[in-house]
Amino acid sequence: MTESKNNFEKVLLVINPKSRRGLPVGHKLKKWILNNTDLKVTERHTDYAGHAHDIIRDAHVDNKTVIISVSGDGGMHECNQGVLHHIDKEPVIVPWPGGNACDVFYSLYTKRSWKRALKEGRSRRIDFIEVTIIGPENTQKYIAQQASIGLVADAANIFHKNRPLNDIKETWLVFLSYLTHKPVLVEIDGKKEKTAHLIVTNIPRVGKYLKYPQCKPDDTYFVLSDIKGGKINLGLEIIKSMTIGQKGKILKEFEFLLPEGGIMQIDGEPRHIPNNSRIEIKVLPQYIKVLDWKA
Structure with missing residues (x-):
């Protein structure tokens, strides 16, 4: 079901610098967000296996936060486990392809539809x-x-x-x-x-x-x-x-x-x-x- 429009306020951009295209793709995406939205962007890099989970677990998030994983499927998996610590706060979490496979992204989005949803503040609940x-x-x-x-x-x-x-x-x-x-x-x-x-x-x-x-x-x-x-x-x-x-x-x-x-x-x-x-x-x-x- 589609949530009512929620004007997002901030982005937590979690980049895996060791993934195939993590840093250049992440920085290009950050530039697009800053140029095309009013969202505040916090950029964090992962340093070890499981770090994405730890970053998100320790972050201050709410229902106006969009967490973006710039990595492959493994990085997105870590981010999902981190979000479990904030289920009651209902942040939005999504992948952006920056590593190998990125199956969740390509199963759901085109880059155009992803960007449109971010700009319009639209979210939807997904099964796990x-x-x-x-x-x-x-x-x-x-x-x-x-x-x-x-x-x-x-x-x-x-x-x-x-x-x-x-x-x-x-x-x-x-x-x-x-x-x-x-x-x-x-x-x-x-x-x-x-x-x-x-x-x-x-x-x-x-x-x-x-x-x-x-x-x-x-x-x-x-x-x-x-x-x-x-x-x-x-x-x-x-x-x-x-x-x-x-x-x-x-x-x-x-x-x-x-x-x-x-x-x-x-x-x-x-x-x-x-x-x-x-x-x-x-x-x-x-x-x-x-x-x-x-x-």
Whole structure:
């Protein structure tokens, strides 16, 4: 649902200087905001993993604040976790592409629609997916737009170990992930099986190229896609995902076990999951405000 017009007053611009184009893109955006709006801009740079979360957690924000993450999906993921400390104050949080993928931005906006919503002070509530990882020793909880195990998680893990990235390096690492990929053992409803790529998402674009056309980020559902089989079937299904798009089950909640643990990527950030962990997924309807992508 569209919020009533709210004249924003200030911007917290969180830039990851280590992302591909973070600093030049962030400074260009700052100049545009100052030249085209009356908003006050505070610029902060991240210095370490998790810093975006800390910056936002410690910031003074309210419902007239727009938090802008100039980074990739990982930086946006950190910012979202930081906003959890200010849910009652209802700031607006949005990405601006400055790193790899930026799937949330390209799933919702064009640069023109994003800028128009900022100038007009228009926001809209968006659903999130809550991912709870219940391990043998502790429980971790995240909010996200998408999460997966299998091929994309393997690729995210390899990306994380081989930064900085460029297009040629990224293409090679994706191919390497495909060649070395092994199915992941999962247990769903008491039945053990192996999956090549299991993803939950409520945005229609994941990993820059994969399409999930059923996804709507404000319909209170997410899409579950589960690809099984060997490398040939996986390759064919990935080609399908990149072209006509992949369809799946439309759900509000889902859970599974990882008897042998593994890698799970959450909004592009790889997480090491212990053996015998239970993963619980559920929708958080209309959870956080973003710029109105339908403005």
